[in-house]
Amino acid sequence: MSGPSTYQPTNPALQWIEKRLPIIGLVHSSFVAYPTPRNLNYWWTFGGILSFMLGVQIVTGVILAMHYTPHVDMAFNSVESIVRDVNYGWLLRYLHSNGASMFFIAVYIHMLRGLYYGSYKAPREILWILGVIIYLLMMATGFMGYVLPWGQMSFWGATVITNLFSAIPYVGESIVTLLWGGYSVGNPTLNRFFSLHYLLPFVIAGVVVLHVWALHVAGQNNPAGVEPKTEKDTVPFTPYATIKDGFGMVCFMIFYAWFVFYIPNYLGDPDNYIMANPGVTPAHIVPEWYYLPFYAILRSIPSKLGGVIAMFSAIIVLAFLPWLDTAKTKSSKYRPLAKQFFWMFVVVAVLLGWLGGKPAEGIYIIAGRVLTFCYFAYFLIVLPILSRIETPRALPNSIADDVLAKYGKKAASAIIALILAGGLIVGGTQNAKAADEHGGSTPPSLNWSFAGPFGKFDRGALQRGYKVYKEVCATCHSMSLLHFRNLADAGGPGFSAAQALAVASDVKVQDGPNDAGDMFERPGRLADPFPKPFPNENAARAANGGAYPPDLSLMAKARNYDRGFPQFVFDFFTQFQEKGPNYIDALLQGYVDPAPKDFALPPGAYYNKYFPGHAIKMPKPISDDQVTYDDGTPQKVENYAKDVSTFLMWTAEPHLEARKRIGLQVMVFLIIFAFLMYFTKKKVWANAH
């Protein structure tokens, strides 16, 4: 992309094409012969990783759109049917939802690398600004994508974010109505978000082309921050940069696969497994982790318009960096003061992210204001002053000199710092979600057979759990996402098709109309869903003292509690994903009668140690010997609770076993591949050092 190519193919057919459309020469000059500085470190592989992630998101996204229904009544269930019924649908959905987080992790590293090494300075200003535009587009795309599953956080995230525009004086309300296509977030909003979520990635891809073009005109920056002068300073893009980027990418894929196969809901919000309900806001509205620093800035300004302006300014200010930092030295390696302030800025940004996940009250508000000031001060005060007063260290004469002089050791500590930082942000969100003042006690962590990388469901527990569900829970709770056929699915309770059919035919299902136009009842079939205890929500409320027994299909993924610092960091490594079953198990055994004396129990409620707020409308559902176990398992409440929790984990994640099994295969493959890539990279680079 840097001017007319001198490349001439030898094949006559290719020559014929090349004369008319010099595309081979373009590819050759951009991705083969293109000279890259030979001292690039692994932080430079994130550009390639980002292109890869964009590709992954577009491919998985286009596929998900083949199965998704953008309608308020069907969106939530269509996402669930992707996960449950479509071949490898669970894989595609988890790749896409976790892919968004991976994309942002990579982009933040990419941006911080640019910040540290001064990659925004002349002649790369436009390159940098194009990057800021891509980042803005990514944020918009990510936000709209998060709305599509139409869970509680989708809906309320959409409401809160679109309401930002109501802060605009005079026309704000009209703009919000325009964005919604109605008087509240509704079906038109979902439809247009789907359309735009499909469109924007291609816009991003277009701007990425410009970004790469600008990069190839200006040439890459490098850790030394001195421009290449002679041939000795550079190596051709292929094979040197390609193989290095490839190795970086495979390592990143291992990290990505860890999330997808083992902790796919670690970064997600359990509330999003509850279908959108315009009448109930979740206790703590928290955006996805990648928006948290800006969310903290928004909340720390005590004026509606001011907060919105501050939030957008926090991103826009990046575009002005080339003119705020006018120091001649690019790389912070040679700027002793700038380097320290850079790391302070990283800490400030991480702390802002952590605050964004905290409730906006007390000390958090003050801390938020201080950190917001620090954030802007870095760009508007520190960098302009530093560029005038700082004395940089001596630069190497050339890139070749730099390569000979150094062997960097900073990378490892920086990686650790980044992991800790990421952990803090995640922990922040988890704290916020559970930091209910009158929250329940923390449920004990039980041993589950399905936990860990080799976890499998205990078939006996699933079958007993199904029995408990059918005889006890199902009298009030629906299970709308399950079908009789699922009982015979691989990785499930292990019913044979005939047994599942027998269960189904015990149930009378309304069908019709027949030729006479009448509805009639017939025995259930495998394809029929589990029967509902009540015909509609109002009937359910009327029969349950005004409370609506929630659907149990996703309960084991829709419930959460605080694990606290540093537990959530360990949870990443131990693949802890069992909050839901722990909570359900504890809740079923958590009834205390009579309630503690100092607790004012509302009429019609029961005291439960683990229920948030303690006053639960569901009476103690089960007692010893209520359900007959045929396999000799003691008929105790604790066994009932554990078995039904296991069963609910399966109903929430029916492909858990397949996920972990395929995960192991993918991990083994990626690790072998990473080793091969590493040695290949060493071989290729052996000539260059």
Next chain:
Amino acid sequence: MTTTSSAEHTRRDFLFVATGAVAAVGAAAAVWPLISQMNPDASTIAAGAPIEVDLAPIAEGQDIKVFWRGKPIYIMNRTKKQVEEARAVPVSSLPDPQTDQARVKEGHDQWLVVIGICTHLGCIPIAHEGAYDGFFCPCHGSVYDTSGRIRQGPAPLNLPIPPYAFVSDTKIKIG
């Protein structure tokens, strides 16, 4: 690098080939789920389970249309005359030679069960129309006889018979 020995070359080539091969295997494995997702999902497969149809209400000379796996199935209670017409034709004169006996279940000779999709380009033929008292496809003029065999027009094959069996004298199970 100017003095690279041939042994070194072999080792390096092997490494490159191995890495490339593993990459190719990985790419192929990654494509599999991307293609496989296009196949019918579990709910579609479950909904395509066999169906039972009661034949009692269908009088002689009448037909009904039921749907199985999204396809229209004609179930026709043929008159004696229609059966005789179908059996009188010399099989060798047909574009897609097949006896009527081969297209019905033995002992239930009056019942014709065919998938009502024209074998030309997928339109739905109209029953009891056309020169052979069978089916006539309005799209491009294919004519089928009382056994659902192609007699005239561009369609190459007879109307296909779905998998079915008689559960009792008045009930069939399709699928």
